[in-house]
Amino acid sequence: MFKANSFVDVIKHLVVIGVIVALLIVGFFYVYLPSATNHGESISVPKITGMQLPEAEEYLEEQKLRYYVNDSSYNSDRKPFEILTQDPAPGASVKEDRKIYVSINMKNPPMIKMPKLIDGSVKNAELILKSYDLKKGEVKYVPDLQQNAVLKQFVNGKEVKPGEPIAKGSVVDLHVGDGLGNTEFEIPNVVGMPVDEASVLLVGQGLQIGTILYVQGSGEADGTVLKQRPIAEVGAKIRVGELVDLWVAGEETVQAIE
Incomplete structure (x- = not known):
């Protein structure tokens, strides 16, 4: 412990204490703190x-x-x-x-509710699946009068109803209507009929008029159906919505009812 015998000694002691304090301050701020905080290093x-x-x-x-x-x-x-x-x-x-x-x-996908795709179009189903982070899988067309409409939705081969839980990122397969239906009946024979009557008959049975080809020099009256495709053979079947092509006597100016 310092002893002060005179005023000069007191001054010396104060100077020593000041130097020690100054060294401590310099050491803390310029040595210890920079090393502890990596000052200037990044x-x-x-x-x-x-x-x-x-x-x-x-x-x-x-x-x-x-x-x-x-x-x-x-x-x-x-x-x-x-x-x-x-x-x-x-x-x-x-x-x-x-x-x-x-x-x-995440390792495992979270579960989400299956959106409703049924009755909408395939294009609409694609947009909905994308918004839910789901993937469109196989699109299978099945006989149904609803053309291009989603009829059923499947995940891993199992039909999934709207609202049922499925894993996010799942692949969703679709059954879509082909617009033809599955009702089969015998092909009507319109050969020999006037094209307007033949058209009315075919459309009335749910069929569509396909291509009409005009044939000159057949010897038949103009507007008479000479040939049809598919041919009305015994036992031949056709489905609702299918096309029937016609060959008609005369020139193309002859108008047909479609």
């Missing part, structure tokens, strides 16, 4: 999006950085535990031991 954040989490963890340790998973989502096109986003962004300057906040792709 690290450029590497790009880790697209990497698997274990791989990114090892890579960040080498860069003297850490990570923290603060979010997760599911994308069927990405691998499980793949890093989707990062914060700070690649190239940002940070201190050592800084946490990089990441979001990852």
